[in-house]
Amino acid sequence: MTIKELFNAIANAGVKTSHHPWQIYLTRKLNLSALLGSFNVCLALLVFNYLGYHDSVFELSVVLIFAPFVFFLNKRSGYVSALYLFASIGCFLFYFLSVKMGRESFAFLFFFPLTITMIQMAARKEIYKHLAVIVVICLLSFLAVIVSYRFHFFDPTLPTQLIGITKNINIFFSFMVSIGFMFIISAESIKQEQKLKAALRQKEVLLAELFHRVKNNLNIVTSLLNLKKASSCSVDVQNALEECRTLVFSMALVHTKIYNMNSIEKINFSDYLKELVPELINSIGGAEAVDFDMYSPSLDLSLSQAIPCGLIVNELITNAFKHGRTLDRKLSIRIRLKEYNNSVFLEVGDNGPGFPKEQKQVSSLGLDLIKSLVEQLDGEYTFQNQNGLQFNLRFSQ
Numbered sequence: 001m002t003i004k005e006l007f008n009a010i011a012n013a014g015v016k017t018s019h020h021p022w023q024i025y026l027t028r029k030l031n032l033s034a035l036l037g038s039f040n041v042c043l044a045l046l047v048f049n050y051l052g053y054h055d056s057v058f059e060l061s062v063v064l065i066f067a068p069f070v071f072f073l074n075k076r077s078g079y080v081s082a083l084y085l086f087a088s089i090g091c092f093l094f095y096f097l098s099v100k101m102g103r104e105s106f107a108f109l110f111f112f113p114l115t116i117t118m119i120q121m122a123a124r125k126e127i128y129k130h131l132a133v134i135v136v137i138c139l140l141s142f143l144a145v146i147v148s149y150r151f152h153f154f155d156p157t158l159p160t161q162l163i164g165i166t167k168n169i170n171i172f173f174s175f176m177v178s179i180g181f182m183f184i185i186s187a188e189s190i191k192q193e194q195k196l197k198a199a200l201r202q203k204e205v206l207l208a209e210l211f212h213r214v215k216n217n218l219n220i221v222t223s224l225l226n227l228k229k230a231s232s233c234s235v236d237v238q239n240a241l242e243e244c245r246t247l248v249f250s251m252a253l254v255h256t257k258i259y260n261m262n263s264i265e266k267i268n269f270s271d272y273l274k275e276l277v278p279e280l281i282n283s284i285g286g287a288e289a290v291d292f293d294m295y296s297p298s299l300d301l302s303l304s305q306a307i308p309c310g311l312i313v314n315e316l317i318t319n320a321f322k323h324g325r326t327l328d329r330k331l332s333i334r335i336r337l338k339e340y341n342n343s344v345f346l347e348v349g350d351n352g353p354g355f356p357k358e359q360k361q362v363s364s365l366g367l368d369l370i371k372s373l374v375e376q377l378d379g380e381y382t383f384q385n386q387n388g389l390q391f392n393l394r395f396s397q
Helices: 003-011 021-051 057-066 068-076 079-101 107-122 125-151 160-231 235-261 269-284 303-323 365-377
Strands: 266-268 290-295 300-302 331-340 343-350 380-385 389-396
Touching (some): 021 107, 021 160, 079 107, 079 125, 160 235, 235 266, 269 290, 269 331, 303 389
């Protein structure tokens, strides 16, 4: 096993395939931080022994004995237990270093990289309560150091001639430990971000392919309906097949827009209507058979809103051709689309005879379809006779 493989094996201790990405990288950060901490303790033993200061050997040795249990707990119990042990070991060591070396040694500075590291590692909503407990433990330990200084619980054992050099070493080490911990956390966070971005790109490609396949399949359905329509001799059958074809086309056009825009969240519904309505008019009666007026400022709708909305417009235009034409005047269809206070308003009207006076007696498959589609939008709608039939729809964006 190479050094790199050994390093990764240590970092991955406790990583499970069932873990979420943040859990994997939290476990790795904890393992690597424990490894860095153990290295620093070994280095401190060498430096203090070289300087001739031996009174903290016991505490440093205790840390080296318990440090491997961080990896063990990570592997057995999980990262929460390992977090508590890591924080407890750090607080134990830095408390005794601070009170034994004395205030002038600046050993208390080690509490700051420890606390910052714990916050950076455990700042996840899933473990906020554990983070709060760990931070409280660190703060209480630091307060214990201050109280020990104030009431002289321990007499400093650091020789006077070593205070200056130990002070400089502690300042330097606390700074370097901070950099080391932040480097580990940053490096693992970058890896996590890269992995998430790669997974996101893969899902975007798969979704784009899905929309492309759905679009192609719906286009095949419209082609089959056209073939069936052309081969039928019955006018009623041809009309029914044409209605089905336009409904399928309305759905296919949404998927075409989604695919071409490289966005799976929203489509520009105004552009969608500008393509849908002319196709419907040409397929049903031809542009020369109707005067068409549309006002539709730019408006984005989600996929779940665009499809039912497009089907509603499809059904209303089809019904206008069926029931709105009269012998004395040319059919006119108007569409108004607007947004106000996070609500979308759609108006579709014609200049036909409108509903009969007893509107409650009017019932058809088309109206039932419109009602069902409005329910999907969780909206409200009305029909009213206003120089013809006008449909009003409101739903939240």
